[in-house]
Amino acid sequence: MSSQTRADGVVDEAVEVTYREAIRLAFDDELASDPSVVLLGEDIAAAGGPFKTTEGLYEKYGGDRLIDTPIAENGFCGMALGMAMTGMRPVVEIMFSDFLPTAYDAIAMEMPRLRFMSGGQTSAPVTVRASGGGGGRFGAQTSSTGESWFLQFLGLQIAVSGSPQSAYGLLRTAIQENNPVVVFEHKALHGVKGPLVRGDTSLPEIGQAEILREGSDVTVVGSLLMVHRALEASEALAAKGEGIDAEVIDIRWVRPLDLSTIRQSLEKTGRLVVLEEQYHEGGWGSAVVSRLTEAGFSWQNPPTLVSMPDVLISHSPPLEDLMVPSVERIESAIRATASS
Amino acid sequence: MEIYMRGLVPGTVHLAQGHEGVAVGAHAALQAEDWVVCTYRGHHHSLARGMGLEPLFAEIMGRTTGACRGMGGSSYVTDFSLGMLGSPAIIGAAVPLGAGAAMSAKLLGQNRISITFFGDGACNIGAFHEALNMAQLWKVPGVFVIENNQYGEYTPYRKSTALVADIANRGDAYGMANTVVDGQDTIAVYDVVAAARERAIAGEGPTLIEAKTYRYSGHSRTDPGAYRPDGELDAWKARDPIDILGARLEEAEILSAAERDTLWEEVQAMVDEASDRAETGAWPSLEEAESYVLAD
Numbered sequence: 001m002s003s004q005t006r007a008d009g010v011v012d013e014a015v016e017v018t019y020r021e022a023i024r025l026a027f028d029d030e031l032a033s034d035p036s037v038v039l040l041g042e043d044i045a046a047a048g049g050p051f052k053t054t055e056g057l058y059e060k061y062g063g064d065r066l067i068d069t070p071i072a073e074n075g076f077c078g079m080a081l082g083m084a085m086t087g088m089r090p091v092v093e094i095m096f097s098d099f100l101p102t103a104y105d106a107i108a109m110e111m112p113r114l115r116f117m118s119g120g121q122t123s124a125p126v127t128v129r130a131s132g133g134g135g136g137r138f139g140a141q142t143s144s145t146g147e148s149w150f151l152q153f154l155g156l157q158i159a160v161s162g163s164p165q166s167a168y169g170l171l172r173t174a175i176q177e178n179n180p181v182v183v184f185e186h187k188a189l190h191g192v193k194g195p196l197v198r199g200d201t202s203l204p205e206i207g208q209a210e211i212l213r214e215g216s217d218v219t220v221v222g223s224l225l226m227v228h229r230a231l232e233a234s235e236a237l238a239a240k241g242e243g244i245d246a247e248v249i250d251i252r253w254v255r256p257l258d259l260s261t262i263r264q265s266l267e268k269t270g271r272l273v274v275l276e277e278q279y280h281e282g283g284w285g286s287a288v289v290s291r292l293t294e295a296g297f298s299w300q301n302p303p304t305l306v307s308m309p310d311v312l313i314s315h316s317p318p319l320e321d322l323m324v325p326s327v328e329r330i331e332s333a334i335r336a337t338a339s340s
Numbered sequence: 341m342e343i344y345m346r347g348l349v350p351g352t353v354h355l356a357q358g359h360e361g362v363a364v365g366a367h368a369a370l371q372a373e374d375w376v377v378c379t380y381r382g383h384h385h386s387l388a389r390g391m392g393l394e395p396l397f398a399e400i401m402g403r404t405t406g407a408c409r410g411m412g413g414s415s416y417v418t419d420f421s422l423g424m425l426g427s428p429a430i431i432g433a434a435v436p437l438g439a440g441a442a443m444s445a446k447l448l449g450q451n452r453i454s455i456t457f458f459g460d461g462a463c464n465i466g467a468f469h470e471a472l473n474m475a476q477l478w479k480v481p482g483v484f485v486i487e488n489n490q491y492g493e494y495t496p497y498r499k500s501t502a503l504v505a506d507i508a509n510r511g512d513a514y515g516m517a518n519t520v521v522d523g524q525d526t527i528a529v530y531d532v533v534a535a536a537r538e539r540a541i542a543g544e545g546p547t548l549i550e551a552k553t554y555r556y557s558g559h560s561r562t563d564p565g566a567y568r569p570d571g572e573l574d575a576w577k578a579r580d581p582i583d584i585l586g587a588r589l590e591e592a593e594i595l596s597a598a599e600r601d602t603l604w605e606e607v608q609a610m611v612d613e614a615s616d617r618a619e620t621g622a623w624p625s626l627e628e629a630e631s632y633v634l635a636d
Contacts (some may be wrong), residue, residue: 023372038447064447068475075436075470082440085425087373110433116632121420123635155633178635187357282348283560 041093077106112155120128207256221283222275365529380415393614403621428479432467442482461492481540508550523553
């Protein structure tokens with residue numbers, strides 16, 4: 001997306017920004033356009049955020065819009081829900097995805113259920129953001145992506161931001177959504193640059209995947225850091241002249257899953273590789289395969305699921321490198337699937 | 341109880357007989373614009389807040405004519421139009437929810453408070469402490485009422501709760517105003533809640549109130565409460581909140597004993613009629629349930 005034409009004819013041009021800056025800009029635009037938007041989290045106000053995703057916003061919008069919380073995730077997520085049900089649109093930051101389980105009750109059991117239990121009398125327009133993922137040598141309690149942990153909690157929408165454009169667009173879409181959304185970001189992407197078209201017309205719809213690279217031989221589906229590695233692996237394969245042309249899809253939403261985009265691609269390629277920076281069991285990748293199978297897709301070749309080995313993540317570099325699927329591992333998986 | 345025994349109530353129920361003084365006293369001190377959060381033991385709050393008997397019964401019976409269209413049930417009955425935000429079954433979850441509603445009132449500059457009711461059992465879980473800390477830190481207009489009915493599920497609260505004296509004193513740890521009140525004395529509850537509301541509205545911060553009361557029934561359907569020492573229930577029943585209020589009204593020549601008897605009969609007839617009507621409510625459909633999962 002290099003530019004976008006608005007209804008009134010104004011063309012929004014793409015600018016190169018980091019993923020971190022795209023998040024900051026999404027907040028800036030939402031804080032400016034909706035006075036009910038308020039940000040809560042640890043060190044997000046005066047300090048500008050542990051990942052610098054709110055830098056300068058406290059100075060611009062003040063302490064009633066950006067609120068530093070104690071380290072009490074379940075408490076402030078529960079409060080955010082109370083705020084969401086009474087006229088506000090809170091966005092809470094969970095510093096690392098690995099801290100989400102401390103707030104499991106508020107996020108999994110309260111946010112998506114109070115509306116249902118009340119027979120639709122209320123709604124919970126609350127966004128939970130969390131940064132996760134490996135590669136930073138952070139070790140076992142600060143390296144999970146966490147993107148599939150909430151799959152069984154119906155009523156929560158789940159977004160995964162793979163690029164500056166997605167980080168901006170998914171976050172704004174999440175904030176504007178009238179249901180609770182958990183937005184997962186990846187720590188290793190914060191400094192990655194990419195084009196960003198800012199503005200209201202660039203916002204993605206809920207449940208819409210994005211085709212990042214068109215190809216005819218294999219459909220490669222991933223999220224977060226995996227889509228970057230998928231692109232790199234696909235380019236490497238193309239450069240090697242082996243005649244393997246991969247189509248890369250960023251799922252962008254773990255729920256709702258965009259099965260139709262994946263299926264359309266599969267109708268063309270007939271082969272699927274799913275990339276997950278998480279464990280196989282209970283992940284969204286299995287859900288993609290089972291949903292497609294259930295919907296009658298006829299597998300000519302078995303799907304390949306690339307995920308983490310069943311070991312916990314160590315901070316030790318060679319070990320961590322074996323955990324998070326590498327470009328080389330992805331390249332081999334695509335090659336093997338293409339030639340199966 | 342009768343509809344329960346007749347099999348019209350699916351699942352379990354958590355009764356609040358004995359807690360009436362807390363609900364009636366507190367809700368009388370509130371305004372229509374105030375937010376209310378309670379817990380799965382919440383029938384008394386629904387009624388004291390003004391919910392009709394029929395939507396309450398129909399909800400408990402799982403009918404689409406219920407206050408929550410049959411999606412909630414006994415534990416989750418609520419009415420947003422009465423400012424009731426919900427009654428989570430997860431112990432402690434109500435406390436941050438109520439603190440958040442109070443935070444909204446503060447940030448939006450509204451002239452309203454939130455009041456949160458929960459049990460003594462909720463005072464040992466992290467959510468209680470996390471929420472009280474933030475409520476006081478940000479001086480939100482919230483009132484937090486511990487309905488200390490002496491038992492957290494089946495265990496006397498003294499056996500699960502390390503205390504200096506009363507649970508209310510835990511407010512001291514956060515610099516939060518706190519007080520103990522006789523939950524059987526409706527007027528006394530009214531007075532402390534009214535004062536706490538006034539403080540909250542004046543921007544003086546939240547208050548933690550411990551209302552000492554008693555749960556006449558067991559914890560839930562399957563619990564006959566056999567663990568209670570002999571004579572304890574009778575001793576509390578001797579201080580029944582409805583009797584105490586009745587005596588006060590009689591003394592003040594507001595309601596005579598004869599008028600009170602007539603009122604009882606009228607209420608019983610209303611209950612019977614509402615229960616009969618609720619029984620005729622339709623069952624909700626799967627399509628209807630699906631429509632409540634996500635908001636548009």
